[in-house]
Amino acid sequence: MPVTSVLRRQSIDFPLLLIALLLTTFGIAMVFSAGQIDAPSTITAGAWKRQLSWFGLCLAATWVVTRGSVRLIEWSAWPLYALSCALLVLVLFIGTGAGTAASVKGWLSIGGVRIGQPAELAKLATTLMLARVLAAQREAPRSLMDLWRPLLVVGIPWLLVMKQPDLGTGIVFIGICFAMLFWAGVQWQLLLMLASPGISLVLAFSTGVWGAWFLILVALVLWYRPFLAEGVVVVVANVVTGVVAPLLWDKLKPYQQKRLLVFLDPSIDMRGSGYHVTQSKVAIGSGGLFGQGFTQGSQKRLQFLPERHTDFIFSVVGEELGFLGVSVALALFLALFLRSTRVASRANDAFPSLVAFGFVAAWFVHVMVNVGMTLNLMPVTGIPLPFFSYGPSFLLVSWVAVAVLLRISAEGRGQPDAIGL
């Protein structure tokens, strides 16, 4: 089917485009506000202009990407995946740190100029690759053995990212993986068994809670009746992770331990990340119902709020636009996710459907972790807020995802009632 005819016959998904445009405009406005501080700093004051010009580039990229068919996208999954893995390896050797994660080698620089984070590309490429692999399987995986391909696809970039170490992006990969397995029809019992070693790892810090979890797991294994070998592997894996958790804890870098502990009690590190979270909560709380007014937030202006234009940009929304502004922002995100889920459920094939849902999952994890962090509902992992946080490469990747979604939507089933939506 010629590209142009598709777009002509199936009109553009305007609601989706509108939501994405609104989010980006809102985001650039907040980047502008984040630069308005009482002690002028040249770095942050002009950030909004750079973000705006990148947005222009994003729109151009969007137009280009929508020209390519879903089939072309499917075809590009392999090379993109290979490229991003290669870059992730490269960044381990020549990567540089930045911002909150100065010790993390996540940035690729040429001649001292940071040109982007390979992890952003990897998220996109892994989603495409995972969709390809899952779409190729006729039946939904029913055992852990069936999952080896998808797990390998996610596992390679995940390990490379964790090696940086970038805990936040690692969480996003896990989120993408589970969401897409779910969308591919993997049963929840199997997903739970897959996740169980990780759950054990977390719960191992309280023997009683871990014991209760272990009993539930054993009951689940007996009920779901996986292959005997797999059942044994799951149970043993849980015992092992339960036992080695304290050892793993010791292997974490001190700043990682600190971030997790600070999440439980921000007051233990009032000079470090506990201070950030506390100031963020103060900023959001003092915003009240209507906020202190655009660009007027005192926590931001006087720089009590850290990382105003990147990780903690949502705190600026909370402080300056109040609960009202927060509600609008969250409503826009919810609308984006619902609309994208609709695109996923109306796609004309398994691959585009999985890709669409994978994007929803990636954004969702970003939003939950980032927004949750500003109120200390989530640990500080330093992952950005899509469309809001200043950062050209992430904005570009997000808009490429929007473009892919637009294309999938355009190629999707025309009549909503065909599948009962």
Add this chain to the structure above:
Amino acid sequence: MSYHPNSVLRRARVARGLLFVSFLALGTAFFRAQVLDSASYALQAESNRLREVPLPGARGIIYDRKGEIIAENLPGYSVSILSPTEDSLRSALRTLSKVITIDSAQQALAVRRYRRAPTRPAVIFNDASFQVVSVLEERRVEFPGLIIQSSPKRYYPDGEAMAALVGYTGEISEDELTRERFVEYKAGQQIGKAGVELEYEEQLRGREGSRYVEVDARNRVVRDNGVRADVQPEAPAPLRTNIDLDLQKYAHDYFGDSLRGAVVALEPATGGVLALYSAPSYDINRFIGGVSGAFYQSLLDDEHKPLVNRALQGTYPPASTWKLATAAIGLQLGLVTMDTRMERGCTGGYYYGRVFKCWDKKGHGDVTLAQAIAKSCDVYFYQLGLKIGLARLLAGGVKLGFGEKTGIDLPNERTPIWPESRDYFDRKYGARGWNPSVVLSLSIGQANNAQTPLNMAKFYTALATDGSAATPQIVAREPERKQILNLTAEQLEGMKMALADVVSRGTAAGAQIRGLTIAGKTGTAQVPPLKDFAWFVGYAPADNPKIVLAIVIEEGLHGSAAARVATKLMERYLKTQLTMSSVTND
């Protein structure tokens, strides 16, 4: 994958459900923080950005009885700095010390002030010179957090004359901060350290105002004014005292640099303190804004101890000035009248186990009590003391107030020495370690008797009036008087006549001019190894006393020296010529 539309729709429903639940949870969390708990977060945001800069309140002005100024406030400047951490304070001090001189002691002091109250600006100079202020104002932008503001500075126009009386002010110490009296005070504030300034601290204290500046996360002052309405400091009502500044200054001039001792002048009817001076004195203005270590050390090292307030802390044997007490006790007990003579006339000494000498070797012959007071005959008082007996003499002294403080409204008054009973001697020397003949020495104001000039002045207010002693009062209020002499009008009149006789007997020429006389008693206290101390306690005019005056001159040799000074001071106060023609040398 199983891509049947129905199964996809089922998963989409689950996904939508999860999305709604997640966003509902987030929304609820924001609702709680921004709507329910907003007030407390808003408060935290305010305390993040606003720093209270105290505006020191001017202290109350202290006036004398005629409205002359004893203590006032001059405009001054304080320099302080707001710092987020001790380290940044230290580095700010280092930078500042390149522009102005701050010695290491001042730097250490600023750091200590910071530690005591980290949210308040740490004071570097309480009283900065105009030069320092202009240098800093010029380069203000280089020092974020620097706060220069006017700060009233205490000033005593007659500082040299006032040390013993008015005290001085200074920054509250760590020790004082822990006291219950100063529980409302904050580190860095000025308080009264001595004298009236300390005693009346609560009335004199200026109410501190405050100004707010907006600071950023690094505690740099971003906005200086208009952040929030200032609270203006308030000065309290002035304090009016009974002091006669002219007399006080005159006493200072009269003592000059050569005389040491103390003088206390009281208004007999009210107990109002007209003057209270201790010599050697020092300029209390040098204590304002922090006394220099060298100056303070020189005061401590001075062999004449200028820091001791002799008027209420110096205890001296009252010597003959105390004979009036012996006489009063004898009269009250009905043992003698003013005309009573003793068994033995004075032959220059009296034998009681050993010879007790009279000050006059020639002897005074057979004298009445009135004459014995006038001539200050020791032998007469030895015998009177024996008649009274030790126990009754001690009890009588206690009743006259010689064992207790006067209750003056000044801090650190010293309790005089007077044995409350025979037990005192048993305690001090052991039951057999003392001889009851001590009663002879006690009756002439020697032995275990040491009184402050203030206490002697208080006793004489009773003689000058109707027999009731007035509590000395610096600040005018309801007089407190207590009847201590239970004498008949006739007896009291006799005592007064005898006292007037001391100074007027002999030549009446001077008195005839003005018709005013002094009544009083000299004393010469032996304070080995020093030369004798000279006492005079008396009042004037004799017939209608307006001023009671007690004076001690250390190493003044004999009472007449003290009497001469006393006369000058009384004259000054009464603005008239007084007669003091002849004074017995005890």
